[in-house]
Amino acid sequence: MxxxxxxxxxxxxxxxxxxxxxxxxxxxxxxxxxxxxxxxxxxxxxxxxxxxxxxxxxxxxxxxxxxxxxxxxxxxxxxxxxxxxxxxxxxxxxxxxxxxxxxQDMPSRGTFVMGTVQGDLHDIGKNLVCMLLEGAGWRIIDVGVDCAPEKLVAAIKEHPDCAVGLSALLTTTMVAMGKAVSAIRESFPDKTVIVGGAPVTEEFAKEIGASGYAPDPSAAIDLLDRLQPAA
Ligand code: B12
CATH class of the missing domain: 1.10.1240.10 (Methionine synthase domain)
Structure with a gap:
């Protein structure tokens, strides 16, 4: 010290x-x-x-x-x-x-809506990403685990300027991640949607139409700075 x-x-x-x-x-x-x-x-x-x-x-x-x-x-x-x-x-x-x-006015980097995709109950990684993004100035709307696409879309409607993060830990729920991104794109074609979780890769992120992939919270902070620079 x-x-x-x-x-x-x-x-x-x-x-x-x-x-x-x-x-x-x-x-x-x-x-x-x-x-x-x-x-x-x-x-x-x-x-x-x-x-x-x-x-x-x-x-x-x-x-x-x-x-x-x-x-x-x-x-x-x-x-x-x-x-x-x-x-x-x-x-x-x-x-x-x-x-x-x-x-005063709470300095905020923006709003970040974050959830683990449908069928998936793993939340440790999601929570870490939320905590570190919060530390980087993002206001976090944590929509929890096992999130149906409709739940994500509803949260985005409430926070239209948000960026979105999706987490999946199971190879079986990667399919749900694809569905979530498609549902978000239907209502919000230009929304920044970043994805992560142990089985997720950069290539998979491209395949499902996500805006980007980050392997860890620190990379997520940098990725969001690139995709959605501070106003
Ligand atoms: C803890 C754990 C559980 C706990 C979850 C508790 C909880 N509250 O999360 C419990 C016991 C509930 C569980 C259940 C199951 N699990 Co589990 N679980 C794990 C375990 C041991 C650790 C996962 C973890 O938390 N890692 C630590 C965090 C910090 O890492 P992370 O999530 O990857 O997150 C990091 C990055 O990926 C990234 N990240 C994560 N999300 C996001 C999102 C964004 C937007 C960004 C940018 C970055 C990002 O940032 C994080 C920090 O660096 C893993 C094995 C392992 N070693 O990984 C198995 C594992 C994921 N589980 C597995 C399985 C099979 C299951 C079950 C199906 C078991 C069963 N038969 O019931 C169930 C499924 C339940 C369900 N429907 O989800 C398998 C998955 C295999 C596969 N390839 O699909 C694994 C890999 C174990 C194994 N080797 O078999 N599990």
Whole structure:
């Protein structure tokens, strides 16, 4: 951890570091032996007390930490438990910032409607993609697992400017992914629809008419930046 001076840049570095280690607050004993030391929640409180703008705390503290974890996850340097712990730590900070953003305008990268396709109950990958996209500024509408095409289309109608993500983990439900993309294209021909999940490939994404494929959340963030640049 960065040696504590009162400088906002050190506080932001500590927030990023605590997100990476998953230390949500002082009560947590992650990493082992750190109980009682400040975590994300306490450092965010300090940053707020120093009048650091909430956007800066989000971008240079919380998101900076989670992006490191996202890249390490893509490179197989950390694994699912670490990502989930880091995401939970980030949420501890987000909860502190939410009331401040409510007073201003919550900066949003756009809305992302995400679901696991019909017949498929796997949601760990979907949830990870949602968490990391949320960390990158996307507002997430999680429509859950076993999503019939009609459910996806209805969610898109409610959020017409959204980008869409579909997840499938079973070779048998890849067919359902194709059907979901066709149903979305019928109502929204130009909609950005990205797909992923262990059996899904770039080639399959093209075959079913999806806008793109990403193998992991970090690549999904980059893909969405290319397909649907920030306004
Ligand atoms: C956990 C698990 C389960 C759990 C799911 C719990 C849950 N809440 O998700 C349970 C026990 C319920 C389960 C059930 C079944 N499972 Co299962 N399951 C797994 C297992 C072990 C891990 C999957 C997982 O979570 N991986 C970790 C996540 C993080 O990876 P991921 O989902 O791939 O997501 C990453 C990327 O793909 C990507 N991504 C994912 N989605 C998206 C979407 C977008 C838009 C983008 C950009 C990226 C993206 O980002 C994620 C992070 O990097 C896998 C085996 C394995 N090692 O993969 C089998 C596996 C997927 N299951 C399998 C099977 C067969 C089943 C069952 C049919 C078993 C049965 N006979 O009942 C049922 C099906 C139930 C159903 N209808 O869905 C097979 C599939 C085989 C196949 N080729 O089709 C696998 C591969 C196991 C095996 N080797 O046989 N399963």
């Amino acid at each position: 960065t040696e504590t001076t009162d400088a906002p840049k050190d506080i932001l570095a500590n927030i990023a570091q605590c997100v990476q280690t998953g230390k949500a607050d002082a009560n947590m004993n992650i990493p082992m032996g750190s109980k009682g030391q400040p975590g994300v929640a306490e450092w965010v409180d300090q940053a707020i007390a120093k009048d650091v703008p909430p956007q800066t705390i989000l971008a240079e503290g919380l998101m900076a930490g989670l992006q490191v974890i996202g890249k390490k996850f893509a490179a197989n340097e950390v694994f699912i438990p670490e990502v989930l712990i880091a995401a939970r730590a980030m949420h501890a900070g987000m909860n502190k910032l939410k009331p401040l953003f409510a007073e």
